[in-house]
Amino acid sequence: MLEFGCGMGRLFPTFVDGATEIVGVDISDELLLKGKQYFEKNSVDNTDIQFVNGNMCSFANNKKYDLIVFALSVLKHLANDTERMQALKTAKEHLSEDGLIVIDHTALLYADGPVDWTPASQSLVASWVAEPEILQGYQWRKTLDGATDILEWRYQDTQQKTLFEVKFTTYRYDIEALTQHLEELGLYHELMLTEWGVNGLSDKGKRFIGIAGFPGNGRSPRERLLEKVKRRGEKLWSNHEIATEEMLQVS
Numbered sequence: 273m274l275e276f277g278c279g280m281g282r283l284f285p286t287f288v289d290g291a292t293e294i295v296g297v298d299i300s301d302e303l304l305l306k307g308k309q310y311f312e313k314n315s316v317d318n319t320d321i322q323f324v325n326g327n328m329c330s331f332a333n334n335k336k337y338d339l340i341v342f343a344l345s346v347l348k349h350l351a352n353d354t355e356r357m358q359a360l361k362t363a364k365e366h367l368s369e370d371g372l373i374v375i376d377h378t379a380l381l382y383a384d385g386p387v388d389w390t391p392a393s394q395s396l397v398a399s400w401v402a403e404p405e406i407l408q409g410y411q412w413r414k415t416l417d418g419a420t421d422i423l424e425w426r427y428q429d430t431q432q433k434t435l436f437e438v439k440f441t442t443y444r445y446d447i448e449a450l451t452q453h454l455e456e457l458g459l460y461h462e463l464m465l466t467e468w469g470v471n472g473l474s475d476k477g478k479r480f481i482g483i484a485g486f487p488g489n490g491r492s493p494r495e496r497l498l499e500k501v502k503r504r505g506e507k508l509w510s511n512h513e514i515a516t517e518e519m520l521q522v523s
């Protein structure tokens with residue numbers, strides 16, 4: 273498998289059971305180094321893991337992969353449609369004939385509109401982490417500047433003194449544009465789910481969790497995936513606005 277924007281290879285342990293080769297491509301030397309160090313200490317049998325410094329818009333190694341992954345909305349890091357098309361085309365060029373491209377994507381970070389400073393413990397991220405108490409003191413807010421989506425995080429002590437601040441900028445990439453780009457590249461695509469909650473699938477999704485591939489590829493893992501999701505009872509909402517108190521309290 274090949275992952276674009278793999279960061280430190282957070283998802284690789286998920287793939288080691290089935291993959292003989294995992295190639296992670298990222299532009300951050302710092303994250304790649306962390307990933308390499310992790311897998312040096314925690315070596316994996318039967319899977320060759322490689323971290324490669326490269327840009328998802330231009331990467332080329334002349335190999336084909338059965339699974340290509342764009343996870344955690346990495347496509348939002350690309351500033352315009354030209355770069356997005358290049359990244360999807362790069363994926364197509366490395367896809368085996370019956371392989372699948374898996375894309376996990378939302379148009380905007382955390383919320384559709386601006387949100388003022390919000391305690392992290394009261395937002396949807398609280399349901400993503402195993403120990404929500406680590407979020408104590410952390411807050412986030414977001415602003416939108418045209419298609420630029422700006423997210424800030426800060427940590428405040430009990431006297432409200434800010435001890436840590438960080439700012440991320442990503443770019444709005446609508447799901448309609450993403451699916452249109454896949455079509456322009458001659459790829460079929462299938463939406464597997466948008467959102468899910470502990471009580472099953474929700475229709476409030478603002479997320480594209482789907483697959484793409486060459487037309488005629490009938491290897492859709494849709495049913496298996498939905499079964500797994502229901503069994504695990506996971507909570508995932510892509511939008512702070514739709515993560516109501518009631519939803520967050522369900523455990």
Ligand SMILES: C[S@@+](CC[C@H](N)C(=O)[O-])C[C@H]1O[C@@H](n2cnc3c(N)ncnc32)[C@H](O)[C@@H]1O
Nearest residue numbers: 277278279282298299300327328343344346349
């Ligand atoms: C939100 S993180 C996701 C990391 C990983 N996919 C995960 O799920 O943990 C986005 C990653 O994309 C990388 N990235 C951003 N632009 C990139 C590009 N043009 N080519 C390759 N990687 C890129 C960043 O360095 C960062 O590691």
